[in-house]
Amino acid sequence: MSVRVGVLGATGAVGQRLIQLLDPHPDFEIAALTASDESAGHDYREVAKWRVDAPIPEDVASTTVVETDPSAVPDDVDLIFSSLPSSVGEAVEPAFAEAGYVVSSNSSNARMDDDVPLVIPEVNAEHMQLIEVQRDERGWDGALVKNPNCSTITMVPTLAALDSFGLERVHVSTLQAVSGAGYSGVSSMEIIDNVVPHIGGEEAKMESESRKLLGAFDGAELSLHDAEVSASCNRVPTIDGHLENVWAELADDPSVGDVEDALAAAPSADLPSSPEPLVKVFDEPDRPQPRMDRMLGGGMQVAAGGVQETPAGVQYNCLAHNTIRGAAGASVLNGELLARDGWL
Ligand SMILES: NC(=O)C1=CN([C@@H]2O[C@H](COP(=O)(O)OP(=O)(O)OC[C@H]3O[C@@H](n4cnc5c(N)ncnc54)[C@H](OP(=O)(O)O)[C@@H]3O)[C@@H](O)[C@H]2O)C=CC1
Ligand SMILES: N[C@@H](CC(=O)OP(=O)(O)O)C(=O)O
Secondary structure, three states, X not given: OOEXXXXXXXXXXXXXXXXXXXXXXXXXXXXXXXXXXXXXXXXXXXXXOOOOOOOOOHHHHOOEOEEOOHHHOOOOOOEXXXXXXXXXXXXXXXXXXXXXXXXXXXXXXXXXXXXOOEOOHHHHHHHHHHHHHHXXXXXXXXXXXEOOOHXXXXXXXXXXHHHHHOEEEEEEEEEEOHHHHOOOOOOHHHHOOOOEOOOOOHHHHHHHHHHHHOOEEOOOOEEOOOOEEEEEEEEOOOOOOEEEEEEEEEOOOOOHHHHHHHHHOOOOOOOOOOOOOOEEEOOOOOOOOHHHHOOHHHHOOEEEXXXXXXXXXXXXXXXXXXOHHHHHHHHHHHHHHHHHOOOO
8 A cells, every 4th residue: 555645844854754755655656745834835955954864765855845735746645644733734624625635734723623534643543533423524534633632641541441430530640752742942051051930822732632632433423521620731841752641530449550551451452653562561669761761662652650549549650652653654644544544
């Protein structure tokens, strides 16, 4: 199988990660790269400030970047990956879906729309069926599919693994890497020797997106999970890898061993980029750590550890690479699911 793919926002931080993952991909072939009007018409190497810690693929470097408009992308492209600023995605992604393209987007716009699948394939692949509702309602031949926010993706696979114990309430405190804000997002004077206890909009995203991901889809409508989720988000001076401290209140009151077993047994998805196992559980109380564990499973594995009982529920720590599992890799995984299940 070879699926021709386009990347919207290809010159950006997440766009570069997408290229790093798509260039060697066994099933996907990069056929179009888009960016802003200022970059259009130039070779990719001229307009992308390449920041990835691996060489820029030569065939990509010499590709001409085009405008972010459906008319600029060849008709035989089957799948579009989008990593645009959300204000741009809001206007442009529906235009691509209307023009017949299936869009796997990482941008935050439309994630909570009733007819937009918000998917982590290992957690809620069945929500992809919402595409039928979306096509009926919007009259699109294409589709718009989202992956969640990077902090949400880090935590939700662990919550899904514990939901059979009766997930009632979640408190989470995050320690988020600077790459989550993009290359120029946090200045060195702000973050070196410091922690910033505020990331605009992040807490609300974790609280709402988690409940949608864990919600039930009856074939026509999606209902949010009942659990209350409360988040506190902090920027810390790590480069990549979001570490999170989670307290989960579970109706069944499982033992620490039961929780560790459930996390370790979280099902993987039978897709090229899905890690096996989905969650690596550490016995060592001081793991996972961003520098040591963010590249587990090629950056796609979620790590967990430090499970203990507390008066506020089961407490544990979890970690994932925010620009791979939390962004570009999440979109690629959704693309693999879309291709495998015949949505293209
Ligand atoms: N950085 C991260 O770790 C994460 C980012 N995200 C989300 O992913 C998206 C992209 O983030 P990031 O890669 O950091 O952003 P960047 O600012 O690095 O890249 C933005 C991309 O969008 C293009 N672009 C900007 N304005 C326009 C426009 N008006 N029309 C068309 N293209 C445009 C840029 O092109 P040009 O180079 O020509 O300006 C560039 O390719 C955002 O929605 C962000 O919130 C999500 C999770 C993690
Ligand atoms: N806000 C995240 C990154 C991000 O861009 O998230 P979203 O995909 O929800 O816009 C962070 O700072 O780490």
